[in-house]
Amino acid sequence: MRMIFMGAGPIGGIVGGRLARQGSDVTLVDVDGEHVRAIRERGLRIDAPDGPFNVSVTALLPNEVRGKFDIGFIAVRSYATKDVVASLAPHLGQNGVLVSLQNGINPPLLEEAVGPDRAIGTAIRMGSHRVGPGHVRTTTRGCLFVGHLNGKTTPQLEMVHALLDAVIPTAMTDNILGWLWSKLTYTCLGMFGSLADESLRVVCESERNRRLCVDFFAEVTGVGRATGVRFETLSEYDPLAFHPSRPYEARLAALDEIARGWKSDDRKGPVQQLKRGVRTEVDQTVGHVVQEGSGVNFPTPLCRGLVRIIREIEEGKRPLQLQNYTELGG
Numbered sequence: 001m002r003m004i005f006m007g008a009g010p011i012g013g014i015v016g017g018r019l020a021r022q023g024s025d026v027t028l029v030d031v032d033g034e035h036v037r038a039i040r041e042r043g044l045r046i047d048a049p050d051g052p053f054n055v056s057v058t059a060l061l062p063n064e065v066r067g068k069f070d071i072g073f074i075a076v077r078s079y080a081t082k083d084v085v086a087s088l089a090p091h092l093g094q095n096g097v098l099v100s101l102q103n104g105i106n107p108p109l110l111e112e113a114v115g116p117d118r119a120i121g122t123a124i125r126m127g128s129h130r131v132g133p134g135h136v137r138t139t140t141r142g143c144l145f146v147g148h149l150n151g152k153t154t155p156q157l158e159m160v161h162a163l164l165d166a167v168i169p170t171a172m173t174d175n176i177l178g179w180l181w182s183k184l185t186y187t188c189l190g191m192f193g194s195l196a197d198e199s200l201r202v203v204c205e206s207e208r209n210r211r212l213c214v215d216f217f218a219e220v221t222g223v224g225r226a227t228g229v230r231f232e233t234l235s236e237y238d239p240l241a242f243h244p245s246r247p248y249e250a251r252l253a254a255l256d257e258i259a260r261g262w263k264s265d266d267r268k269g270p271v272q273q274l275k276r277g278v279r280t281e282v283d284q285t286v287g288h289v290v291q292e293g294s295g296v297n298f299p300t301p302l303c304r305g306l307v308r309i310i311r312e313i314e315e316g317k318r319p320l321q322l323q324n325y326t327e328l329g330g
Contacts, residue, residue: 038134
């Protein structure tokens with residue numbers, strides 16, 4: 001069975017590298033030529049809690065892909081999903097399966113290409129990052145949840161589950177949309193904490209920002225429930241603890257509870273991207289909340305404001321600064 005990973009970064013590299021180490025036929029594809037060259041020359045180095053390892057695996061640039069594949073894993077940033085799926089389509093076998101290994105709600109784009117029974121979503125609970133060319137790292141063993149948007153258990157889903165579970169603890173679910181939305185709340189929280197070059201702990205030391213965070217959370221969870229999402233409880237928190245139907249003081253207490261684990265020097269991923277001039281996934285995460293909210297007439301002024309501010313930071317029109325939260329709160 002031939003597998004192709006479109007994106008060989010922290011997620012695609014770690015999952016694909018683990019599968020290659022156990023003998024699977026894996027091809028990694030990435031747009032970063034230096035990263036691809038390093039993998040070709042030295043193999044892919046993966047630092048993991050169960051011990052670092054180096055694996056020899058085929059690495060290609062997108063224009064070098066040839067032949068047909070049985071499974072296409074999509075591990076690129078969400079804004080590139082549509083183009084990557086279109087480029088992969090000619091190389092997918094007649095009954096080939098597409099699997100999203102991404103932030104955001106991407107399975108609908110996969111379904112457009114191959115239909116509901118051949119499109120699989122994955123909720124990823126694994127902190128990871130790229131150390132350098134040919135080198136990725138995770139500090140946790142991690143776990144995955146896989147499923148179809150229609151909730152069915154198909155032979156395709158069972159096959160993907162068996163493959164992934166052999167290298168990372170993986171569970172099948174009939175509520176992948178709920179898991180993806182629950183993970184989305186966590187990703188959106190990271191976006192909220194990325195308007196200044198500070199940790200969330202420092203940002204929320206201000207009482208005003210603490211309440212702003214709770215109000216932002218209420219928009220995200222409120223839109224999810226209004227669209228019929230069944231949220232799942234994360235290890236960090238229950239997203240429904242921040243739903244606007246709950247008493248305000250209870251929501252503040254829920255934020256204080258998770259804030260105990262925040263560190264003063266921990267900058268969220270989007271902060272690091274913005275500092276490097278790298279485009280974030282704000283449109284596909286917080287922007288998705290805005291889009292879905294419009295469809296059910298649920299107001300999202302804070303989400304809209306956050307998308308606008310992050311876009312302006314990306315475009316170099318404003319700096320990373322705490323003043324951005326003052327503007328967000330109006």
